[in-house]
Amino acid sequence: MSERRLEAGVAAGRLAPEEYASNFADLHPPLDRHEALVAADRCYFCYDAPCVTACPTGIDIPLFIRQIATGNEIGSARTIFDQNILGGMCARVCPTETLCEQACVRETAEGKPVEIGRLQRFATDAAMAAGKQFYGRAAATGKRVAVVGAGPAGLACAHRLAVHGHAVTVYDARPKAGGLNEYGIAAYKTVDGFAQAEVDYVTAIGGIDIEYGKALGRDVTLTELCGGCDAVFLGMGLAGVNALGVEGGDADGVTDAVDWIAELRQAGDLAALPVGRRVVVIGGGMTAIDVAVQAKLLGAEEVTICYRRGKESMNASEWEQDLAASRGVAIRHWLRPKRVQTQSGKVTGITLEYTAVQGGRLAGTGETLTLAADQVFRAIGQSFVADPLAGAVELENGRIRVDAEGRTSAPKVWAGGDCVAGGDDLTVSAVAMGRDAAESIHAALS
Incomplete structure (x- = not known):
């Protein structure tokens, strides 16, 4: 391991230049045409399909998949965009594992759903790449x-x-x-x-x-x-961003996860973005997973998510939790922040209290542990x-x-x-x- 990786505190350039591109490559590479046809062939084209009911925008999923299966991906995109004009982004970021794919009959029968999200991306990407616009404006209303x-x-x-x-x-x-x-x-x-x-x-x-x-x-x-x-x-x-509400919660090194992700998204050079060597993330939702995984991909050696309740209560899907674990992120449950440890105003660690449900309510047990950290992310919700x-x-x-x-x-x-x-x-x-x-x-x- 290089000396730069061992540098304490929040620092930039923890990885070799070529590692950043590799680490931040497309999480789900797009299907090619053959792969899309094979994936579409698995659909039962259900009548009154449960996947459609599970989709908040009500896309006719069996129809758009049938259109892909018959080689009509542009028509498939039209079916998607009729209900969801941002179908391309939703194909990338929707928690399909808890929505349409969880409701898929194939998931119920075999434990392996039709890859609805990737098929949706295949169709919408094809239409956008072709510059195909399906909608013209009606006559101006004057409104x-x-x-x-x-x-x-x-x-x-x-x-x-x-x-x-x-x-x-x-x-x-x-x-x-x-x-x-x-x-x-x-x-x-x-x-x-x-x-x-x-x-x-x-x-x-x-x-x-x-x-x-x-x-x-x-x-x-x-x-x-x-x-x-x-x-x-x-x-x-x-x-609005929810505060930790504990001693040391505004110390140098305590960072809002949403702002940090925004900075990362706009960064021209990921190697210039500082990240801690030991990182602790407080929260249990998608933002907590996103910031934890990206901190690891930027070169943080130890990244730990701490959540105040059990695994089943986390807002992040089980798939996302597994993704974090596969990237080397540790997830610890039944812990809530009690005090941020500092030295000369900078974060050196965080003390957390174990929690338990007592009388139907979450309460601290009085038992604590302290994790070494030079960066603590708040991912406990927005207001x-x-x-x-x-x-x-x-x-x-x-x-x-x-x-x-x-x-x-x-x-x-x-x-x-x-x-x-x-x-x-x-x-x-x-x-x-x-x-x-x-x-x-x-x-x-x-």
């Missing part, structure tokens, strides 16, 4: 809609509104569109700038303008948008920042309350995605909410 947030919900809403002939202006606080697809997904899940390629594909329909660096509450207000537009869709996601709304819409459990069509309590205002109450924080669900809200807006404007 204007403002969309706040250029993430999955906002993009899906904007596209469907443009199909119906409405003019759409999207406002996003960041310098690029895509939301978490651009800034929050593990780099090995979406390579070669796919997030921006998909944004270009979605907006190619026309009638969609995106204004970057425009944050709600700072650069534009909801009152102004409602006054200048016929409808507003809120899809700004979750901007909705409601201040920019200035009380204009009603909230529920800290997020925007909406009805079944995405309507908020405010006239002319709809919402969808992670910012609404009751969501499951999945890209595919955000797409469904944005699409459905657009149909509701179109009906109201018509």
